[in-house]
Amino acid sequence: MSAPPQPPRPGKGPRAAEAIFDATLRLLAERGYAGLTVEAVAQEAGVNKTTIYRWWPSKAALLRAALLRARVLDIDIPDTGSLRGDLIALTEHVSALVTGVRTRAVVRALASGSGLAGDELAALARDFFADRFAREQPVFARAAARGELLPGADPKLLLDLIAGAVWVRAALRNEAVPPGFAAAVVDAVLPAGRT
Amino acid sequence: MSAPPQPPRPGKGPRAAEAIFDATLRLLAERGYAGLTVEAVAQEAGVNKTTIYRWWPSKAALLRAALLRARVLDIDIPDTGSLRGDLIALTEHVSALVTGVRTRAVVRALASGSGLAGDELAALARDFFADRFAREQPVFARAAARGELLPGADPKLLLDLIAGAVWVRAALRNEAVPPGFAAAVVDAVLPAGRT
Amino acid sequence: MSAPPQPPRPGKGPRAAEAIFDATLRLLAERGYAGLTVEAVAQEAGVNKTTIYRWWPSKAALLRAALLRARVLDIDIPDTGSLRGDLIALTEHVSALVTGVRTRAVVRALASGSGLAGDELAALARDFFADRFAREQPVFARAAARGELLPGADPKLLLDLIAGAVWVRAALRNEAVPPGFAAAVVDAVLPAGRT
Amino acid sequence: MSAPPQPPRPGKGPRAAEAIFDATLRLLAERGYAGLTVEAVAQEAGVNKTTIYRWWPSKAALLRAALLRARVLDIDIPDTGSLRGDLIALTEHVSALVTGVRTRAVVRALASGSGLAGDELAALARDFFADRFAREQPVFARAAARGELLPGADPKLLLDLIAGAVWVRAALRNEAVPPGFAAAVVDAVLPAGRT
DNA sequence: TAGTAACCGAGACGGTACGTCACGTCTTATC
């Protein structure tokens, strides 16, 4: 009689989608991307393997869907009142992503795209970064409005420098990110951007 | 009295080591790390699979040995007479590594270490970056001698910013690295380092 | 209303079970037990190796199933009207098994059970002989009914003597079993059993 | 200068022949014929694998040599003063061979000859039984001299019956050989041979 | 409320690659 209260599955994906995504991300965190298997996901999710293959053609596609759904990589855009404060907050968020137990495997998986044409993870990474960059625009818009931003500054370059430094330190060098690293990074690049 | 007839293999690794390493790197470039199989390497190298397993316990160990031997990732430390020139040269080298056909798969494989303990590739990446940083020291020593370097500057941070920006742009965003990017990157971080 | 369409595989074993069993027994006959390989069976049966391992955990288990299914070792219990005639028929059947091209390898394989605990072939041999002995009982029941059997005679011993003589001659001495051997064997043991 | 005091190796076989044979027989007893490996023998004997292959071309040949040298299968020909007593002694010896911990694996290995042409173990079995039969002749010669033996009796058949019964009981049925079995066997076949 | 379409579980399968074991051969010292 009553309309169904916001049916959780509006026709997209299997009924057990949530369980599948959960299992996917948990196993990814536990075993890394290479150790993630569809069979294990199916078993953990209490679902038949065919069900997964009915909906996603590959491990990468499944992971992509899981990441999109689960919003593990979402960000809150900071608004601290100053460009420097905002950038430090962003940096710390990137740092948390790259080092966090739940997310570090995810984030490394994104980077393992082989560079071969047609790699789904590479596409996901591209989309993720584009989306993220779009969301970060307000930070720079506000800074410009406050007159904090040099006219010729390149926000994308600033962000790449910031995120890249954290990435290299944590993911490639495999070193701990010391407290104060975010501030140091931001202060290193701000002269190029700030009035 | 007579010198030994210069045995080509001084006791380390199989006779066909060169062929194996060649095949490993070629297949890695062609198919990416996930598509790299020991069986294919063996076949390409004209060697039996067991011979490979006799010497390296895993795909990662084999790749590690291949990279160390093949010096694919070596750098020439530039000496252009100015810090800016040296850093631009380094940046362009990083950029070539990350985008070059022969090396981009290698370099991405390094980053796919799962972050799990005991990952051989992660160890390799760590070693590689440590070694590379050591080799780059003269650039900063010379800059300091020339009085180009601010006293409190952090060379490691500068290098992480530079390499990270290239990495994010090419490997994560999967965008082309435009001409002039190296110079832009260096100019963005130099105010933090240069007198 | 209609009977189900008589599915050929009532739930036990792979679809190609017959082909697998055929290949198993043929290769066993050709190459002996030691030369029998699962891979060759799979190839001959036009089946993937994994399919065989899905159903039988070892070569011995596979062979066991093949023997049970194929009824290679079955006997027709003779009824010639006299104990002597029946025993000669049984002896000749044993002789045929031990020397026949199709069966001699099978029968030797049964005997190669290592005597180690848990040997599957040893278990199969045990079962086979127990079953066979049970089936031979009517011969002695009829002989007793005819008054041909001494009260204290031990049928099992008689059968062991008979089968053993054939076995030693054919399988261990590797000599031909001459015509008349069956009669000679039976006549040698009958005084111990017959009135 | 002094003649070596009975050199243990008169030019035939490697220096460590004894150790090799020991290891061979011990491993055969422990693991059965199928589980016997040349590599394990070499290791146990403290000898290089190539040394074994220099002297014996195959596992079967090695085993053959070990059995011949080690006299595991030797018999003492009994002389109890009566045919029945001698035959019972022989039967008990066969029984000990087939069931003894040290020898049962050996004796089963002999029977696992595939019946294929060129099987070395089959040849060994043939030789062993021929030799053994020759050695047992005195028992029958003495019985004949005592007038115990029927003129037309076939000693070979008698022995095959006896040995076969023990073999079937112990090796094929995998049953224990009860005490008194030897006497029962002999009494079952003696009417056919004894006056 | 019945029909129907989408979805799902169960199970089997061919296939690729894994990493391991033992075989038997070979070459190059060494004793």
Place this chain on the structure above:
DNA sequence: GATAAGACGTGACGTACCGTCTCGGTTACTA
């Protein structure tokens, strides 16, 4: 001259997942 040392090709082992297929049953929307 016999051995030791050690690398090698070869073949088979048994396992893990891959991605696909068929079949029969179950939801759940819809007519």
